[in-house]
Amino acid sequence: MSTPIQEPTPGSLTGLRVIEISTSVAAPFGGQILGDLGAEVIKIERQAGDDTRKWAPPAWNGESIAFMSFNRNKKSVVLDYKTDEGKKILIDLLRDADVLVQNLRPGALAKAGFTWEYLHELNPRLIYCEMSGYGHTGPRAMQPAYDPLLQAFSGIVSMTGEDGGEPARVPVSLLDMGTGMWMAMSVLEALRRRDMTGHGCHVQNSLLQTALTWITSPLIGIAAGNPAPRRLGSGFRGVVPYGAFPTADGHIFISAGNDDIFRRLLGAIDAQDLGEREGFTTNPERVENRKLVQDVLGERTSQFTLDELLVRLKAANVPHSPVNTVDMVYRDEQVKATGMLQPLPHPVVEDLEVVNLPVTFDGQYPPLTKCPPALGEDTVEVLAALGRSEDEIRALIADGVVRAATEQAPA
Amino acid sequence: MSTPIQEPTPGSLTGLRVIEISTSVAAPFGGQILGDLGAEVIKIERQAGDDTRKWAPPAWNGESIAFMSFNRNKKSVVLDYKTDEGKKILIDLLRDADVLVQNLRPGALAKAGFTWEYLHELNPRLIYCEMSGYGHTGPRAMQPAYDPLLQAFSGIVSMTGEDGGEPARVPVSLLDMGTGMWMAMSVLEALRRRDMTGHGCHVQNSLLQTALTWITSPLIGIAAGNPAPRRLGSGFRGVVPYGAFPTADGHIFISAGNDDIFRRLLGAIDAQDLGEREGFTTNPERVENRKLVQDVLGERTSQFTLDELLVRLKAANVPHSPVNTVDMVYRDEQVKATGMLQPLPHPVVEDLEVVNLPVTFDGQYPPLTKCPPALGEDTVEVLAALGRSEDEIRALIADGVVRAATEQAPA
Structure with a gap:
């Protein structure tokens, strides 16, 4: 067309x-x-x-x-x-x-x-x-x-x-x-x-x-008396999991902004067992255990290919994106459109x-x-x-x- | 005033x-x-x-x-x-x-x-x-x-x-x-x-x-047939040393855009010996040995405090900046100005x-x-x-x- x-x-x-x-x-x-x-x-x-x-x-x-x-x-x-x-x-x-x-x-x-x-x-x-x-x-x-x-x-x-x-x-x-x-x-x-x-x-x-x-925002935060933001890789201060996770053949970016999305994520990657694990149940707990949660989830996501995860997360309505390299961006259909x-x-x-x-x-x-x-x-x-x-x-x-x-x- | x-x-x-x-x-x-x-x-x-x-x-x-x-x-x-x-x-x-x-x-x-x-x-x-x-x-x-x-x-x-x-x-x-x-x-x-x-x-x-x-620029690079840019931390594709280096009490960002600046940098950190070391002499060699050069230089810069290095690099006319945290930015005199x-x-x-x-x-x-x-x-x-x-x-x-x-x- x-x-x-x-x-x-x-x-x-x-x-x-x-x-x-x-x-x-x-x-x-x-x-x-x-x-x-x-x-x-x-x-x-x-x-x-x-x-x-x-x-x-x-x-x-x-x-x-x-x-x-x-x-x-x-x-x-x-x-x-x-x-x-x-x-x-x-x-x-x-x-x-x-x-x-x-x-x-x-x-x-x-x-x-x-x-x-x-x-x-x-x-x-x-x-x-x-x-x-x-x-x-x-x-x-x-x-x-x-x-x-x-x-x-x-x-x-x-x-x-x-x-x-x-x-x-x-x-x-x-x-x-x-x-x-x-x-x-x-x-x-x-x-x-x-x-x-x-x-x-x-x-x-x-x-x-x-x-x-x-x-x-960080500057106004300092004026308010908050500490300087620290490095968090692909992560976000107030939300875990949020960021780039490994797959068998690339990375996928996942944003689980609330506990419902987190449950849907666990379902999508056959990891329902983690929903009951201590330290994983609510977002504040996961933020507290940031590194552990990220590592454990990363082990699970790396069991899948990127394409498999794209299909599963879409079906589960979990916000996500492939971590594209620039050559993938150049060839992407949406970019062309x-x-x-x-x-x-x-x-x-x-x-x-x-x-x-x-x-x-x-x-x-x-x-x-x-x-x-x-x-x-x-x-x-x-x-x-x-x-x-x-x-x-x-x-x-x-x-x-x-x-x-x-x-x-x-x- | x-x-x-x-x-x-x-x-x-x-x-x-x-x-x-x-x-x-x-x-x-x-x-x-x-x-x-x-x-x-x-x-x-x-x-x-x-x-x-x-x-x-x-x-x-x-x-x-x-x-x-x-x-x-x-x-x-x-x-x-x-x-x-x-x-x-x-x-x-x-x-x-x-x-x-x-x-x-x-x-x-x-x-x-x-x-x-x-x-x-x-x-x-x-x-x-x-x-x-x-x-x-x-x-x-x-x-x-x-x-x-x-x-x-x-x-x-x-x-x-x-x-x-x-x-x-x-x-x-x-x-x-x-x-x-x-x-x-x-x-x-x-x-x-x-x-x-x-x-x-x-x-x-x-x-x-x-x-x-x-x-x-990366997109036009792909159109030209070049590979996708890869991660380089604080570094830059064509120039070494370039990026954040550790000091005794923080990081300093150094940009040695040519071999003259590199010599001045070595002088400023009492590291003239490195000027003759194999793989360190010219920028193309240093780019080839990126990780080694960065690690060795980092050992030397970490012998100094940030303030010492700021004085020495300024005197040697080597482009540099402190790696400020946002609280430092908020208090900085230039930022206030x-x-x-x-x-x-x-x-x-x-x-x-x-x-x-x-x-x-x-x-x-x-x-x-x-x-x-x-x-x-x-x-x-x-x-x-x-x-x-x-x-x-x-x-x-x-x-x-x-x-x-x-x-x-x-x-």
Whole structure:
């Protein structure tokens, strides 16, 4: 059954220009969201390019997967704005831009002359998003930061991993990507404010502020005088059994939120005998005997294959999920049905698939309009649109002020 | 040094009305963001209230910390919209609303008569956000879902935890809260679209779609033919040493992104001898001997206290962070400097502190205007604003159609 094809409606940022001076993940992901919503996003890169272009494997036909993950629907311009000529070009770009987003080292852009005061005077309608590691005030304000270090600093690493084991990292960039999401949301808010006031505002966020939001409940718990949360593996503080259990050929995640579900679970795995065992009867007892209960149940679940357990737990109406690996996720029928993975043919990676913005509007994902760009792919086009002649562009390239992808440079 | 006090500017949603029919985390967190940005958010609760009101400890003076984490800046109305009278009230509310957000079980609101078609006809300007577990099409579309089960389903649990150990859970609600963030962002986008077209649209998202976005790079890696990522504890695929290392009194997170940093690290911990040891010399060798290198380095780092190592690594310019526990985070000077934790005195919890929206606009966080509400705290006010008389409200309460917090009910 195929869905009728319908062209997706362009997003509300169509006609707006975003200048993204960025590297790595936070600002690129935020910029990509703005591009998905229709903005013309011009990514300013150094001669060496965004760091992710050179991140270690995995690559696909030599193209960095990290870069391709966070840079579709945008243009690439290589520009050294620390040179006099380069600075003029950036000023020209910002004069007509709606949004400037940057995640350079704290203070770097201001040092090059682009303070909020200057930017606001240059273009009072410009919205300026300044992204940092630790926030814009305080003893660490000027320190650079990375997602994993901030996961450690903000308590997330301390809570992740086995009970009694070593602390672990969250394997997704929840601080970098989360900060990009807050930035994109804030741009939409700032645009609405601009519609009312006529002028842009200065938006600031950081990985640390994002991290504190993820741990809202634990932080309020500390304010209330409770102890810091400890590591519980795949478990949950107030409920046992809850978490990943071994099977003969993989893991299954089980959540027995109350004693009725627990009885149904025992029935489903032919373990009714455990229902009367001391320490297993009620949830508070099981929480008290967490490790024992988990180990004993794990012995029982490992007698079954994953497929057998999926059938039995479904029949018994026990909340559960397979613990899928990412290759299983990729092939899953439900994942396919979401339409989240979409082909975006790329000159070097013909079979490129990307992950859509995770929201539909009237049933449609926002359109994919442009591949992740080659370094400097759009330098010439953007400079020409600013009124630079072919001769001027050639000179700028020769002087190392800008760089163009080979096939784009004027002969 | 104190910052000059300045009243924060109200957000751009001031004057707009959001109806939130919700429970747990995803929709409440999204609704709270909209309230932070100025919307009047009317939360419709069942007689029993949002599930989080009864979540297991921790509580603060008997008030649920989970509920207080995700429900400030909104009103609480208890309403049974499945009764005839209740349905009329909900219709009256929606007629003048700008946004309806819900995360009920799939199909539940449509079954009560509130389909997108009906809503769009009732109020063509209404934006309808439908949040689900697995997305709105596909074999699992009608299944309810929870953050931890979806973490397992989407591959996140399979990647989290020790190398060779059991899979672990991410201890923050990155799917629930992330889905709330995407929803809030989509409302801002849909409002801009409405400014252009005059009509509201149907926004749909889900925990699964959010999860697939978090694992964008691993998914594209699978499409490229790479194997599924495996668990690496606090480590990182391409770099060793990288991760949490033991000290005499806690853990420290170290990132030695290149061989120069590795030499500086060895110098800082008096371990220059390891620089010449076979298998330790270059990053590719260290990645090959990951476990050995980590164990040997861990023996050395555990000879120092955390404070000693913080001083030594800072002096050697080696990227690092303490692995803070949440109580340490709460007391940290940098965290205080961000201003993210803010008092919001509550009738039952006088010392309540909440976590701000993690973004400042012109240096100001959005204002905190209302405590997390008692169940039905605003029922009477909202009904009166709809034109219901005191007699009518008394009858609605008596009939169990609505419920008011005790001190709010008409005598």
